[in-house]
Amino acid sequence: MAEDANDAAEIKTNQTIYINNLNEKIKIDELKKSLTAVFSQFGKILEVLAFKTLKHHGQAWVVFEDASSATNALRQMQGFPFYDKPMRIQYAKTKSDIIAKADGTFVPREKKKKHEDRGRKKKDQHHGNHASGGMNSIYPAGAPLPYMGAKSVPDAPALPNNILFIQNLPHQTTSMMLQMLFSQLPGFKEVRMVEAKPGIAFVEYENEMHSTVAMQSLQGFKITDDHPMLVTYAKK
Numbered sequence: 001m002a003e004d005a006n007d008a009a010e011i012k013t014n015q016t017i018y019i020n021n022l023n024e025k026i027k028i029d030e031l032k033k034s035l036t037a038v039f040s041q042f043g044k045i046l047e048v049l050a051f052k053t054l055k056h057h058g059q060a061w062v063v064f065e066d067a068s069s070a071t072n073a074l075r076q077m078q079g080f081p082f083y084d085k086p087m088r089i090q091y092a093k094t095k096s097d098i099i100a101k102a103d104g105t106f107v108p109r110e111k112k113k114k115h116e117d118r119g120r121k122k123k124d125q126h127h128g129n130h131a132s133g134g135m136n137s138i139y140p141a142g143a144p145l146p147y148m149g150a151k152s153v154p155d156a157p158a159l160p161n162n163i164l165f166i167q168n169l170p171h172q173t174t175s176m177m178l179q180m181l182f183s184q185l186p187g188f189k190e191v192r193m194v195e196a197k198p199g200i201a202f203v204e205y206e207n208e209m210h211s212t213v214a215m216q217s218l219q220g221f222k223i224t225d226d227h228p229m230l231v232t233y234a235k236k
Helices: 005-010 028-042 067-077 097-103 109-122 175-182 208-218
Strands: 016-020 045-049 060-064 088-091 163-167 188-193 201-205 230-233
Touching: 016 067, 028 045, 028 060, 028 067, 028 175, 060 067, 067 088, 163 208, 175 188, 175 201, 175 208, 201 208, 208 230
Parallel strands: none
Antiparallel strands: 016 060, 016 088, 045 060, 163 201, 163 230, 188 201
């Protein structure tokens, strides 16, 4: 399944991006959640694929709903330091099962293998099979929405400063996931989470200007579909 970087120029634009050079020490579940958190800013994600097998270590596939989202993700995240290693991204060689099923071109694994075996006899070409779509985890990411939870809105908004207070986070959110999100904006310094209070975090920037830009850029960002982030200035 591993993609060949030498063939990158021949691979057509499509909805799926292939990522390698990923940190192999990260657990699969955390890796998939982190990839979702980082890439959902570019558009709706249909599934993220990563596997425990030795052959697929350090690799993942992110399937977007449309090709333009995949293109933007590829261009903007190429070389992004993900768990201390720069990501290498290209379009996937083969169409994801979930996309093939949607457009009516899906061929079950066994039939596809027989068809490809016949094709190899006619043409000496190799077409790597894509992963099964049975491991999909859907995390839609639409346009940022204003958070409407009145209970979480502070009574007296804090004055603008360099530290942001983040609320309404999914309980499975990790500091690394937030760091990868907020570090894409200039002036980022650190993320601080409160273990006793899951769902909230503090993000510090170098100055008030940088924190304001980050707040405006990530206000309402959804790590999962039902958790739009509420970003405000922290009270000092």
